[in-house]
Amino acid sequence: MTVEPGTTTVPGPRPAVAPGVRRRARPARAARRSCRRSLGLLFWLSAGWLGLVVLGAITAPLLPIADPAAQNYQAIAVPPGSPGHPLGTDRLGRDLLARAIFGARISLIVTTSAVTIGLVVGGLLGMLAGYYRGITERLVVAATDAMMAFPALVLLLALMATLGASVQNLIIGLGVLGIPAFVRLTRANTLVYAQREFIVAARSLGALNRRILAREIVPNILPAVGAYAFLVVALLIVAEGSLSFLGVGVPPPASSWGLMIAEGRDSLKQTPWVAFIPSAFMFLTVLSFNLIGDRLREESDVRETTL
Template sequence: MAVLELERDVATEAPVRRPRRVGMLFIGSVAWIVLIGLSAIFADWLPIQSPTDMDLLAKRAPLFSPGHILGTDHLGRDELSRLIYGGRVSLLVGLLAPVIGVIIGGCLGMVAGYFRGRLETFAVGGVDVLLAFPPLVFVLAVTAFMGQSVANITIVIGVLGIPAFTRVARAVTLTLSEREFVTAARALGATHSRILMRELLPNVALPLLAFFLLAVAVTIVVEGALSFLGLGVPPPTASWGSMIGEGRENLDIAPWLAFLPAGFMFLTVLAFNVIGDTLRALTDPRPGAL
């Protein structure tokens, strides 16, 4: 009787595991990314003007002007249209460049963390060399040799992101390679490729996904900085960074030309950071889990 009462008391005092909630900030961030993404994808079918059409009689039109809800720039181009088409460039580079890093860096980090030895030494050494190389000099060299285009900027930023993904994948693999499920797979005679693909990859993919979203936010800022410096996509193609650079010259008479693209970039980067942090918290493995 006493044993039953003790078990009942323990069951009553046991904490109830509640599901984690994402919160309104996460939902708002997802809604903003969806809005910007759909606007960029379907920009050609939206009822907006061309981002390259100039109206010299309506230069620097203020906000909520007739026919230009967000005004015009110093050449009379519609600001709303340029923001939408600029978002297409920023999101394209921001999403594709980390893909290069996560594929190459993820594979390299997993292989280095699993096999270790000389392979790990070679991989870590190569990553350190790439990190030691000045990124701005690398961008200048590539753009001078291959020209300024969306593809070249994407490749350059993607290559510069390989070391970060390599380190993340290697650190997670080092932690998981000695866990019980990997040891059990080895004991059952599983090959190295099977362990990497079936046991380690699903567990490494979740941290890489969370880091990928954070890398997208960083890449958008990097692309904007390169465009601001004149190293991004060439004009008349619009991007948020180039729009900030053009609006810098009109801060005294038309400050919205710089603040609007800066605000769009800020909200987009913040949204990706919130989504990445939330997914990282949700996918964080519990201590002691196999």
Template sequence: MRVAADGEARTTAPARGVPGRPLARHRLGPGFWIPLVWTTMVVVLAATANLLPLRSPIETDFSVISNWPDATWWFGTDQLGRDIFSRAVFGARISLIVGLLAPALGLGVGISLGLAAGYFRGRAESVIVAAMDAIMAFPGILVVLAVTAYVGANTAVLILLLGFLTTPAFMRVARANTLVFAEREFVLAARAMGATHARVLTFEILPNVIIPMLTYALLVVSRIIVIEGVLSFLGLSVPPPQPTWGNMIAEGQADLATLPYIAFIPSGLMFLTVLSINLIGERLRARTDFRGSAL
């Protein structure tokens, strides 16, 4: 309310950004929904690939070698006459399996260690932080190269390795958030009422820590998809002829001058998927970060 020059009281419109009104940066908008539609479409196609009327991704047809994209071959065919659309759909499976399971493994271990370090502090925190620092000191790509060279390249090994290497980052985020909530009033009240440490961690701190952890996990997923693509390109993921986006790019690099679509199509699919996951994670991070939003 304001007072006009004539003394009459008049009501003014509420200021933008006041408590109770969602800030512009908290609205999801097209920058969230369009990437979500793309990511959902990729996941559904990859999950239902065996049910779709697609050619086998490893079936060769020498009558249609290096056929450019057209109405029959949506993404064209490669140097062996294999359907690139089918290979792209089946190849998305490996990228998504590794991209989801490796961060899930790192998240599960990292959040457990982070909760323990941030809540108990003292010697437990020192040991956990030192161990995570030691893991982060290893050059990750060299660890993957060494292990896969020794035990062979397969999806399970890759998931375990990448999950192990992502654990320190998740632990740091979980520990930082635990430190914020460990001395809050509702936690102190639960302790005063006789709640055990396990109950406090599970029912008081974890629900407040898990949301920012999940939004951060989305950003890690996009990074893991890129890393898996790089390893596939180097021949350190699933061996051919099983398609992955990375080895599809590798197969097309020799013919970039004459058949650029063979490498550009899987590259574009990986780019759009990683970008979409990043945008979704960033929008959710802004949506769930209410610090200072009501000041």
């Protein structure tokens, strides 16, 4: 629109945006600042700690640290801050920093693999139960309730006693433990989205059920399931540490936070750092996973309420 010289324009209401037309997006820098403010400082501190733990676990064989299984009888039970041993050593002269880093490697491999098993198997069963309903839902719900009624620690101890103590068997046991939680979560979310208008429209247009599940259901429930996965990882880290503490988890001489705590429990008065250092690593890691999972869950809830 052109304005003739000498005339003025009267400001009026902004024109409405036509349906299907999006307004111009904010600049990327402003969007990143808004994202940082909404997530909060605790989220980024937790993400930073997890980044260090994951980076250390991935690059553990390449780092200039001692062999976690090497015994140095010239430096037995030295306190933290000693030359060459920033976090000290245990009663066998093994470097605690190296053992903590390799312990993070074991814990992350075990828990993330177990969560993947629980997410894939439990998520698939939960979606099928929530989408098809009927006899499929009744069978899945009955099996899930039966598994959740059984004490988790007793179930893990029975599995490890039957299969034997190894990393592979520990992954299987923890993966089975995580299936019921993902079944219930994905079933509840699928029940909500299966009644939405876009699902009804897709059915009316003749879309196949597998296409609806893959293209419509999965993308909508994925944010909530992904946020919950962080909480399950935190739970399984504690479970893995508990089993290793009891002697039925990761077998020695492999490094595990729970095994390190068990090895230092008999000398808490003389060398408390042997048990406190792996406890601190486990505490900060579990806390970080919980904080990130809670924050992501809140963000996904806000996103769903604005649909």
